Amino acid sequence: EAQVTQNPRYLITVTGKKLTVTCSQNMNHEYMSWYRQDPGLGLRQIYYSMNVEVTDKGDVPEGYKVSRKEKRNFPLILESPSPNQTSLYFCASSLRLSYYNEQFFGPGTRLTVL
Amino acid sequence: SQQGEEDPQALSIQEGENATMNCSYKTSINNLQWYRQNSGRGLVHLILIRSNEREKHSGRLRVTLDTSKKSSSLLITASRAADTASYFCATDSMEYGNKLVFGAGTILRVKS
Numbered sequence: 545e546a547q548v549t550q551n552p553r554y555l556i557t558v559t560g561k562k563l564t565v566t567c568s569q570n571m572n573h574e575y576m577s578w579y580r581q582d583p584g585l586g587l588r589q590i591y592y593s594m595n596v597e598v599t600d601k602g603d604v605p606e607g608y609k610v611s612r613k614e615k616r617n618f619p620l621i622l623e624s625p626s627p628n629q630t631s632l633y634f635c636a637s638s639l640r641l642s643y644y645n646e647q648f649f650g651p652g653t654r655l656t657v658l
Numbered sequence: 659s660q661q662g663e664e665d666p667q668a669l670s671i672q673e674g675e676n677a678t679m680n681c682s683y684k685t686s687i688n689n690l691q692w693y694r695q696n697s698g699r700g701l702v703h704l705i706l707i708r709s710n711e712r713e714k715h716s717g718r719l720r721v722t723l724d725t726s727k728k729s730s731s732l733l734i735t736a737s738r739a740a741d742t743a744s745y746f747c748a749t750d751s752m753e754y755g756n757k758l759v760f761g762a763g764t765i766l767r768v769k770s
Contacts, residue, residue, distance in 0.1 A: 548700075584762060585762060586746065586761055586762040586763055587701075587746070589758075589759075592757055602757060632698070634700055634701070636701075646691060646703035646706060647691075647701075647748075647758060648703070649700035649701045649702070650700055651699060652700055
């Protein structure tokens with residue numbers, strides 16, 4: 545089944561404790577992206593990747609890191625999480641970023657930073 | 659940089675009625691997409707309309723695009739309780755670079 549998977553789905557952690565949220569897609573998509581969703585703010589892009597080893601900042605990259613060593617995986621790293629990073633996070637992928645591609649979303653990771 | 663803004667923020671209707679949601683955006687676009695999100699879950703792509711298209715249909719969904727007014731509407735006909743969800747428009751614009759920009763969404767509740 546074509547899908548985007550994220551792990552963990554739920555995470556409660558404490559300020560400053562490094563964490564990684566994994567994202568994997570099995571559709572051979574070139575483009576992958578991370579979003580955070582907060583009430584009233586919609587989805588805001590954190591980072592995106594056009595292909596392996598090509599990443600770039602989105603609208604809200606501060607406090608996050610990403611890597612794209614393999615086409616299928618795009619982990620999101622929070623080196624020193626803070627309470628303002630409490631949010632619902634989504635990974636998404638599309639065949640490539642062109643005019644006509646829909647994005648496929650993962651099920652989300654609900655992160656709480658105490 | 660919130661390119662798309664949906665209107666209304668929330669909509670409550672009876673099953674069987676039509677639901678209309680609007681999206682306005684600020685810059686010229688390549689395409690506009692609509693997504694649905696059931697509570698706390700990932701977004702699901704509904705329909706994409708290109709900048710040179712004016713109307714598109716998919717099942718009970720009808721999307722219109724007016725580039726002169728920089729607006730789009732999503733019509734769901736004969737709504738069902740299962741249509742209860744949040745609906746987002748997203749725009750692909752050269753001005754915003756290599757990304758889709760999402761609006762804040764419309765929360766639709768369909769009462770049975």
